[in-house]
Amino acid sequence: MKLTTSFIVGIATLSISSMTFAAGDVAAGKAKSAVCATCHGAEGIAIMPAYPNLAGQNAEYLQAALKSYRDKQRQGGMAAVMQMQATNLSDEDIANLAAYYSSLK
Amino acid sequence: MKLTTSFIVGIATLSISSMTFAAGDVAAGKAKSAVCATCHGAEGIAIMPAYPNLAGQNAEYLQAALKSYRDKQRQGGMAAVMQMQATNLSDEDIANLAAYYSSLK
Numbered sequence: 748m749k750l751t752t753s754f755i756v757g758i759a760t761l762s763i764s765s766m767t768f769a770a771g772d773v774a775a776g777k778a779k780s781a782v783c784a785t786c787h788g789a790e791g792i793a794i795m796p797a798y799p800n801l802a803g804q805n806a807e808y809l810q811a812a813l814k815s816y817r818d819k820q821r822q823g824g825m826a827a828v829m830q831m832q833a834t835n836l837s838d839e840d841i842a843n844l845a846a847y848y849s850s851l852k
Numbered sequence: 853m854k855l856t857t858s859f860i861v862g863i864a865t866l867s868i869s870s871m872t873f874a875a876g877d878v879a880a881g882k883a884k885s886a887v888c889a890t891c892h893g894a895e896g897i898a899i900m901p902a903y904p905n906l907a908g909q910n911a912e913y914l915q916a917a918l919k920s921y922r923d924k925q926r927q928g929g930m931a932a933v934m935q936m937q938a939t940n941l942s943d944e945d946i947a948n949l950a951a952y953y954s955s956l957k
Contacts, residue, residue, distance in 0.1 A: 768901075768902075793910055793913070796873075796910040796911065796912035796913065797873075797910070797912050797913060797916065798910065798913060799909060799910060799913045799917075800908065800909060800910060803905065804904060804905060805898055805901040805902070805903065805904060805905060806901065807901040807902050808898070808901065808902060808903060808904045808929075811902065811928065811929035811930070812904075812929060814928065814929070815926070815927065815928025815929050815931070818928060820926075820927035820928030820929075820931070821920070821925075821926050821927065821928055821931075822920065822925035822926065822927075823916065823919065823920025823923060823925030823926055824913070824916035824917060824919075824920050824925075825916070826920070826925070826926075
């Protein structure tokens with residue numbers, strides 16, 4: 748029952764998030780990724796286990812995560828670092844970075 | 853300069869997070885993962901692009917993420933769903949789930 752409720756909420760939230768998803772440009776994302784590579788690695792494999800690997804992650808999820816950091820909605824863990832990094836990213840930057848990391852294996 | 857500052861904050865936060873990291877049990881994590889699989893897939897590859905893939909993700913990061921959801925520190929995106937799912941997870945459950953998903957390819 749709990750699962751069913753969660754799933755319905757999930758679908759409802761998904762519908763909202765899908766409306767704001769725009770595909771990004773891989774090359775532009777790569778060009779913007781130098782700072783990210785400091786922690787997440789040149790190929791999207793994190794340099795330390797406290798950081799997430801980004802290679803092959805779903806672009807739509809990555810966009811939502813970056814926007815949540817930028818909007819200071821994501822707290823806890825390493826969120827303070829990511830909030831700072833995401834502060835000056837536009838929606839387009841975020842879409843491009845997400846497309847780039849999603850494209851890596 | 854901004855990068856340097858962020859990196860120092862990152863290292864400081866990492867030191868704190870490392871102190872609370874405990875390795876989990878893969879088999880126990882797998883046994884607990886049935887609900888997670890509804891969205892994140894039976895093998896940790898998400899069923900929809902709004903959800904993150906978990907296969908091969910760093911266990912330490914996964915633990916921090918799950919605890920941030922459980923403690924309602926992570927907002928935005930699909931956080932409402934994850935907050936609900938994580939509510940009843942113990943630190944041991946979280947360590948086991950992180951170990952399991954980290955072990956997948």
